[in-house]
Amino acid sequence: MEFINEDYIFSLLKDESLKEKELQKDIIQKAKEAKGLTLRESAALLNIEDKELLEELFYTAKEVKEKIYGSRLVLFAPLYVTNACVNNCLYCAFRRDNKELKRKTLSIEEIKGETEFLVKQGHKRILLVAGESLKNSSLDYIGEAIRTMYEVHINGGNIRRINVNVAPLSIDGFKTLKSFGIGTYQCFQETYHYETYVKMHPDGPKKDFAWRLYAMDRALQAGIDDVGIGALFGLTDYKFETLAMLSHAFNLDEKYGIGPHTISVPRLEPALNAPVSHKPPFAVDDLSFKKIVAVLRLAVPYTGIILSTRERPELRRELFSLGVSQISAGSRTSPGAYRESQESLNEYEMQQFQLGDHRSLDEVVRDCCQLGFLPSFCTACYRSQRTGDRFMEFAKSGTIHFMCSPNALSTFKEYIIDYASEETKKIANDFIQKEIEKLDGPTKTKAIKMIERVDAGERDVYF
Ligand code: SAM
Ligand code: SF4
Numbered sequence: 481m482e483f484i485n486e487d488y489i490f491s492l493l494k495d496e497s498l499k500e501k502e503l504q505k506d507i508i509q510k511a512k513e514a515k516g517l518t519l520r521e522s523a524a525l526l527n528i529e530d531k532e533l534l535e536e537l538f539y540t541a542k543e544v545k546e547k548i549y550g551s552r553l554v555l556f557a558p559l560y561v562t563n564a565c566v567n568n569c570l571y572c573a574f575r576r577d578n579k580e581l582k583r584k585t586l587s588i589e590e591i592k593g594e595t596e597f598l599v600k601q602g603h604k605r606i607l608l609v610a611g612e613s614l615k616n617s618s619l620d621y622i623g624e625a626i627r628t629m630y631e632v633h634i635n636g637g638n639i640r641r642i643n644v645n646v647a648p649l650s651i652d653g654f655k656t657l658k659s660f661g662i663g664t665y666q667c668f669q670e671t672y673h674y675e676t677y678v679k680m681h682p683d684g685p686k687k688d689f690a691w692r693l694y695a696m697d698r699a700l701q702a703g704i705d706d707v708g709i710g711a712l713f714g715l716t717d718y719k720f721e722t723l724a725m726l727s728h729a730f731n732l733d734e735k736y737g738i739g740p741h742t743i744s745v746p747r748l749e750p751a752l753n754a755p756v757s758h759k760p761p762f763a764v765d766d767l768s769f770k771k772i773v774a775v776l777r778l779a780v781p782y783t784g785i786i787l788s789t790r791e792r793p794e795l796r797r798e799l800f801s802l803g804v805s806q807i808s809a810g811s812r813t814s815p816g817a818y819r820e821s822q823e824s825l826n827e828y829e830m831q832q833f834q835l836g837d838h839r840s841l842d843e844v845v846r847d848c849c850q851l852g853f854l855p856s857f858c859t860a861c862y863r864s865q866r867t868g869d870r871f872m873e874f875a876k877s878g879t880i881h882f883m884c885s886p887n888a889l890s891t892f893k894e895y896i897i898d899y900a901s902e903e904t905k906k907i908a909n910d911f912i913q914k915e916i917e918k919l920d921g922p923t924k925t926k927a928i929k930m931i932e933r934v935d936a937g938e939r940d941v942y943f
Contacts, residue, residue, distance in 0.1 A: 483731035484672050484693070489723045492523040499527045508536055511778040514544045522726055522779045526719045526771060534771070538802055541774035544781050545803045550881065551915070552856045552888045553848055554806040555841070556605035556643070557598050558788075560815045561586050561625050565611030567684030569670070571712065573751035574611045576684065580753055584815045585616040591625050595632040595639060597818040601810060601841045602899030604857040604891065605641045607666070609813075612647035612685065619656050622646060626660040636939035637898060640859035643708070647685070648695035654702030663862045664741050667695045668710035672724030676716045680756065696732055696740070705868025706741035707732070708786070713772070714748030714760030722772050726779055738868045742784040742806065743776055745769075766795055770802055777803025782875045800853050809844035845895065846904040849911040856888035857895055860942035882923050883943060889915060890930035890941045897934065 492498065498520070507521045517525070528534050562585035565574040573581055586594065598606060606629060610617040622644070629639050645666040649657060657665065671677050674689055681687040696707045709728055711721045725743065733739035747764055751757040764772070776785055786806045787799055796807065812818055839847070845855045860883065861871055874880040889912060896908045912931070919927055926943075933941045 484674075484724050484727055486674065486724075489519075489523075489720055489727070492520060492723065493717075493719055495523070498524040501530060501533060504528055504533055505536070508533075508540050511540055512543065514547055514781045516781055517775075517779040519723055519726055519730070522775055523719070523723055525775045525778065526722060528771070534767075537774050537778075538770065541777045541802045545777055545801065545805075548781055548875070549805050550885060550918075551852055551854045552805070552884060553800060553853045554605070554784075554856045554858065555603070555809050555844070556607055556806065557601075557603045557841070558607045558609050558645075558808055558811050558813065559591075559594055559598065559629070560609045560813060560817070561591060561622075562610050562613065562616045563815055564613040564616035565684075566613050567611075567686040568682050569686065569754075570680050570682070570756045571670075571715070571748055571751065571754050572757070573754050575754060578753040586625075586815050588624055588628050590816055590819075591628050592632060594816065594818045595629045596634060599632055599634050599637045599639060600899075602637065602857070602895045603810075603841065604637075604639060604859055605643070605663075606639050607643045607645055607808070609645045610647075617646065619649070619653060622657070623660045626662065630661065635898070636894075638940075640940070641862050645708075648692050649698070651698045651702045654699045654704055658702060658704045662704070663859075664706040664708045665696075665699045665704045666708035666710070666742070666744065667692065668712060668744060668746070669693060669725070669728070670712045671715040671721060672711065672728070673716040673720060676761075680715060693728075696728075697735070700732070700736045700738065705738055706862070706871075707738075708742035708744060708784075709740045710744030710746060710786075712746050712748055713764045713769070714762055715756070716762050718762065718764045718768055718772060722775060726776070729780055729783065738872065739780060740783055741867075741871070742786050743780070744786040744788070745772060745776070746788055769795070770798060773799050773802045773804060782872060797847075797851055800848075800851070807844070810839070810841035842899070842901050842904050845900065846907055849904075849907050854888055854911070854915055855892055855895070856884075857891035858884065858887040858942065859891075860887045864943070882926070885915075885919055885923055886927035886930050887942050889927045890934050893931045893934045894939060894941070 504524050507524050528537055563574045564583050564585055566576055568575045568577055626642050629642055641663040643664040644662045648667055677689045699707050711725050729739050748757055748760040784805045785803050787804045788808045848855045896905055900908055916927055930941050
């Protein structure tokens with residue numbers, strides 16, 4: 481656990497010199513180069529309280545986000561396959577001691593049904609989520625679930641990338657998971673603060689802090705080169721958590737030459753019979769949450785930041801411009817809920833936590849366009865072997881823009897033609913036109929040609 485140096489992080493948090501405005505201003509200037517920040521510099525930015533300086537921080541994060549990601553926002557939906565769990569995390573409704581939760585593990589047929597629902601909405605990326613249970617979510621079951629999801633094809637629509645958020649595995653387990661053709665392996669440390677971690681995870685395999693902390697090392701050693709880390713904000717001081725999570729990211733980069741592909745920033749939400757979820761010990765207010773996203777964007781400019789439907793729409797809009805690059809939309813957090821919600825299932829009895837955003841994918845897409853963000857359904861990098869350090873090479877040299885913009889536009893065009901409501905179609909087509917105008921040279925020509933191919937009926941156009 482040497483790379484989460486609690487003493488060093490606490491010393492940074494106590495260091496009065498890191499609260500000086502002049503220093504903070506200099507660091508913001510440096511951050512504009514989009515080359516990342518050290519832990520010390522990140523600590524100084526997390527200390528900013530002054531209103532004007534905060535605005536400057538947010539403005540700089542917006543500039544860097546725009547420089548690296550343009551206006552693109554990648555969309556995905558989670559698919560919960562089981563809420564059975566042997567752990568007892570104090571914040572989660574799936575915890576073993578929650579006897580009121582209706583337990584459900586989807587059959588392969590039901591997984592097919594949920595996937596069909598998402599494909600018909602226009603989704604191309606799924607995040608498979610499961611409670612930890614050898615009996616209910618064995619690797620064999622996860623493998624069959626993934627195969628089933630990839631096999632669903634409806635009128636040219638299909639799931640083209642499946643990311644996975646399941647309990648940590650051994651190196652051999654990760655090798656098997658990789659063989660299923662997954663995109664990113666995600667696992668959140670929840671809290672990097674050891675004492676808090678022990679309190680929050682009283683029993684079950686998850687109580688082993690180090691087994692979880694080294695999950696990404698094992699995944700990378702097993703050849704999964706896109707990994708996603710995260711912390712559940714609200715369990716301990718957000719400044720500590722952000723710096724510890726950055727230590728994790730820097731350490732992976734140093735050891736393997738690949739930092740995390742994504743960082744997730746879930747905030748604790750109320751959950752059924754989950755004692756700490758209703759009154760988070762270190763609740764994070766909206767302004768601090770914006771600061772977390774902005775500092776992460778500047779500290780690790782090339783790492784995707786994922787925001788879930790846990791946040792309310794108004795705040796999500798602000799967070800998009802500060803650095804978020806991927807969002808979930810139209811989500812449900814209980815197994816079977818996509819299809820069953822239409823049959824008025826009492827979802828609260830089965831879901832993991834309450835959602836703050838209940839809008840459909842179509843509404844989120846429309847909203848993104850109106851706010852100037854381009855919804856992207858692109859899955860090209862993973863399928864063109866641009867993962868791990870190859871992806872970073874393209875990202876850092878700026879070449880990724882030549883691929884991302886045309887790919888985002890062609891996949892969005894596909895969405896508009898096949899799935900958008902009449903109301904969204906008009907807004908989205910006008911928006912695409914404006915986005916094309918922003919391009920020039922070969923990228924523009926490429927984008928126009930790819931959109932023409934989609935217009936002519938071709939599907940899954942990417943490079
Ligand atoms: N069971 C696996 C695990 O714990 O790693 C994977 C699935 S778990 C359902 C996915 C994530 O949900 C957890 O890592 C945690 O961060 C998040 N989560 C749990 N309870 C939550 C709550 N009350 N509010 C927000 N997020 C929560
Ligand atoms: Fe189980 Fe994961 Fe929920 Fe913990 S967070 S109770 S391990 S599903």
